[in-house]
Amino acid sequence: MEWSKFTRLFYLCAAFFLGGVFLLPDRPVTAGETHSPPSYNSSRYLEDYRYLKDPARRTDFWDPIKYIPLDDAGTVYLSLGGETRQHYESIRNENWGATTEDNNGWYLQRYLLHADLHVGDRLRLFSQIQSGIETGRSGGPRGVDEDRLDLNQLFMDFSLLSSQNQNLSIRIGRQEIIFGSRRFFNYRERPNLRLSHDAVKLMAKAGRMDVTAFAGRPVQIDRDYFDNNSGNEHSFWGLYTVTDLGWTFPQKLDAYYIGLNREQARFDQSTANEVRHSIGTRFSGKRGGLDYNFEFMYQFGSFGDGTISAYALASDTGFTWELGGDSKIRFSLRADIYSGDDDPNDADLNSFNPFFPKGKHISQLAATGLINQRDLHPKINIQFNKSWFLTLSTEFIWRDSLDDGIYSIGNGLLKTGQASRARYVGTQPEVELKWQVDRHLDIKGIFIFFDAGPFIRETPPGNDIVYLGTMATYRF
Numbered sequence: 001m002e003w004s005k006f007t008r009l010f011y012l013c014a015a016f017f018l019g020g021v022f023l024l025p026d027r028p029v030t031a032g033e034t035h036s037p038p039s040y041n042s043s044r045y046l047e048d049y050r051y052l053k054d055p056a057r058r059t060d061f062w063d064p065i066k067y068i069p070l071d072d073a074g075t076v077y078l079s080l081g082g083e084t085r086q087h088y089e090s091i092r093n094e095n096w097g098a099t100t101e102d103n104n105g106w107y108l109q110r111y112l113l114h115a116d117l118h119v120g121d122r123l124r125l126f127s128q129i130q131s132g133i134e135t136g137r138s139g140g141p142r143g144v145d146e147d148r149l150d151l152n153q154l155f156m157d158f159s160l161l162s163s164q165n166q167n168l169s170i171r172i173g174r175q176e177i178i179f180g181s182r183r184f185f186n187y188r189e190r191p192n193l194r195l196s197h198d199a200v201k202l203m204a205k206a207g208r209m210d211v212t213a214f215a216g217r218p219v220q221i222d223r224d225y226f227d228n229n230s231g232n233e234h235s236f237w238g239l240y241t242v243t244d245l246g247w248t249f250p251q252k253l254d255a256y257y258i259g260l261n262r263e264q265a266r267f268d269q270s271t272a273n274e275v276r277h278s279i280g281t282r283f284s285g286k287r288g289g290l291d292y293n294f295e296f297m298y299q300f301g302s303f304g305d306g307t308i309s310a311y312a313l314a315s316d317t318g319f320t321w322e323l324g325g326d327s328k329i330r331f332s333l334r335a336d337i338y339s340g341d342d343d344p345n346d347a348d349l350n351s352f353n354p355f356f357p358k359g360k361h362i363s364q365l366a367a368t369g370l371i372n373q374r375d376l377h378p379k380i381n382i383q384f385n386k387s388w389f390l391t392l393s394t395e396f397i398w399r400d401s402l403d404d405g406i407y408s409i410g411n412g413l414l415k416t417g418q419a420s421r422a423r424y425v426g427t428q429p430e431v432e433l434k435w436q437v438d439r440h441l442d443i444k445g446i447f448i449f450f451d452a453g454p455f456i457r458e459t460p461p462g463n464d465i466v467y468l469g470t471m472a473t474y475r476f
Contacts, residue, residue, distance in 0.1 A: 037063075037439065040475040042189060043176060044114050045126045045153070049079050060439070062476040075120050082113040085473045087192065091365070095414060096452060097461030100139035105468070108145060108192040109133040112152065124157040132192045144191035144410075147221050150228045152176070152196050167205040174198050174219065179212075179240050180254050180282050181293055182358045183314060183370075190359035190366060190409075193221055198230040208244040218356065233263040236355070238278075249292075251285025260353065265303070267351045267371075268405035268416050269344045272304030276353055280312075289320045291332075299353065306347030312354070312370070313337045318379075330381040340372025340404030344418065351404055359409045363395065363430050365448045365467045368414070371407040373425075374398040389434040397425040399455060406455070415459045422454035444471045 037060055041047050051057055052067035053074050060066075062081075070076040090105030114128035130152035134141035155173030162168075176187040176196050188195035199216025215237035217230035238258035245253055258278045265274035280297035292315075299310040318332030338352040354370035362368075362377075379393035399406065405417040406425060430448045437443060450465035 039439065043178060043187065044081060044083075044112075044128065045116065045176075047079075047081075047116075050077075062440075075118075077118055079116040079118075080114070081116075081476055082111070083473065083475045084112075085110040085192075085471065087471045088469065090468045092466040093461075093463040094465065095367075095461075096450075096456055096465060097463040098414075102138035104136065106137035107135040109135075110192050112194075114153070121162060122159045126153060126155055126157070127151070128153040130194065134192065141223075142191075143221060144188070144193045146223050147193055147228070148223060149225050150221075151226065152194060165207055167203075169203050171199075171201040171203065175201070177201075177214070177216065177356075179256070180242075180295070181284065181316070183295060184258075184297075184355045184357055186356055186358035188356070188359065190364060195219070195356060208246070210242045212240045214238055214240070235261045248287055249285060250283035251287075252283070254280075254282035254284070254295075256280050258355065260301075260355065266413055267303075267341065267349060268413055268418070269341050269349060269351070270304065272306075274301070274303050274308070274349075274353070276301040276303075276308055278353075289322070290318075291320070292317045297352075303349040304347060306349055308349050310339045310350050310352040311337075312339065312352050326383065326386045328383050330379075332379045332381070334375070334377035334379070336370070336373070336375050336377075337400060338370045338373045340399060340401030340417070342401050342403055344403050350401070354411065357409060357411075362409065363393070363428060363448060364432070364446050364469060365428070365430075365450065365465065366409040367428065367450050367465060368397055368425060369407040369409040369411060371411060372400050372404040372417070373406070374400050387436045389436070391430070391432040391434075393430050395428040395430075397428065397453070398423050399425060415456075420455050420458035422458055424453035425455050426453040427451040440476055441472070441474045443473075445469075446471070 049066040052063055058064070065080040068078040070078060087108040088105055089108060109132065111131040112128060114126065117125045129149060130147065131149045132145060132147045134145040137145070151174055153174050153176060155171050155175040157169055157171050160168045160170060174196050176194065177185050177199060178187060179185040196219045197216040198219060199214060201212055201214040204211045217235045219228050219230050221228055236259060238256060240256040241254065243253045245251060260274065260276040262274040264271055276299050278297055278299045280295065282293070282295040284293045285291070295312070295314045297312045299308055301308040314336045316332060316334045318330050320328055320330040322328050338354065339350050341350045351371050357370050359366040375395055375397045377393060377395045379391065382390045384390070399417065401417070402421055402423060403417055405413055405415050408414050428448060428450045430446070432444060432446045435443045446467070446469040448467035452462050452464050456462040
């Protein structure tokens with residue numbers, strides 16, 4: 001494999017960042033701080049601000065709106081919050097040159113506001129609105145770039161049973177859904193607009209086990225005001241369990257079943273109605289500096305007149321060295337196999353379906369998705385102090401089957417596999433530098449180069465991709 005000048009530039013930039021960041025001072029701690037408020041969660045409905053009932057713990061500027069008591073006892077309260085993300089993005093040869101070329105890049109804005117109402121221990125209402133704006137992109141906004149204003153989430157939680165070791169509750173409404181390590185069920189943080197579902201979840205907890213039964217439909221984005229809807233053509237259902245075993249290996253065990261119905265599903269083989277059943281398990285945990293995350297899934301069902309037989313093997317293993325103070329470094333290796341179809345001329349389908357995958361699990365660019373793919377992804381995460389973080393990685397990508405194409409992170413077909421017998425897709429090095437200014441604000445700079453392999457070259461357009469992005473996120 002021949003390394004291009006852009007690959008060499010990547011490592012020069014990485015060396016520059018690595019040398020410069022060591023000279024940057026840590027952010028000072030304000031004198032007199034006695035309590036450290038928790039970090040914001042990407043899933044804002046998981047945050048709990050009941051600790052602010054104690055006035056002594058209200059140390060942040062936004063604390064007055066994070067816990068607003070509505071009765072004398074403080075058991076009925078409202079929490080308000082939000083987020084803005086300002087994102088400049090430039091991609092040379094997007095989709096290897098298949099889209100309109102944009103030499104100047106474009107500007108993406110995302111705004112999220114939420115209100116979280118708790119009525120005692122039984123009832124909760126959570127709402128979140130979302131607005132996404134795109135400016136300056138040649139060819140106009142992509143499907144996940146722009147939505148003037150709409151409901152991202154609006155759900156009700158009702159507790160049916162609550163005791164010290166047992167809990168049973170139901171969640172109904174529009175909601176973001178995450179499971180496990182979010183490989184296959186995620187809220188789509190990487191694009192400008194997040195993904196939500198119109199769904200119902202029955203959630204039970206007993207001792208060390210959590211069980212969730214669910215059914216829903218993904219929300220489709222329209223760009224006007226409050227016009228997003230989910231339709232019958234795409235639905236899912238299932239059962240997901242997580243058990244904290246408390247052992248050395250595995251520490252946690254996930255076991256699940258997920259069903260999927262998708263009308264007019266398009267794969268390289270053909271387009272047909274898809275009914276898919278998936279059974280899977282995940283082993284994860286940490287011991288000392290070692291962490292591990294292995295996931296296995298098998299899928300069966302029907303695709304038009306044929307049958308489905310597909311699988312995924314995914315792993316992420318790392319080791320973290322504590323360097324003293326707030327400094328540490330993690331070396332990790334992700335290795336995955338997602339099956340592809342092995343015969344385009346029969347009715348049966350072997351292409352894996354990754355449901356709603358986590359794009360940032362791959363990279364900010366995510367040039368290829370999780371269908372018909374094998375990959376190795378070594379990575380180095382360096383935390384210099386509380387404020388500065390550097391990530392260096394390189395992903396190596398192959399096709400699993402030579403009779404299937406490659407797909408986007410949104411599961412759309414990008415290139416047919418019928419025009420080339422080459423297996424290697426490409427090499428993707430990446431560098432990301434993050435400055436955590438304070439609890440509310442973080443700023444990132446990202447550089448990615450996709451060095452097109454033989455398969456991309458033999459299925460024009462087959463250009464290398466250069467990605468440059470900057471991102472500032474403020475949460476409150």
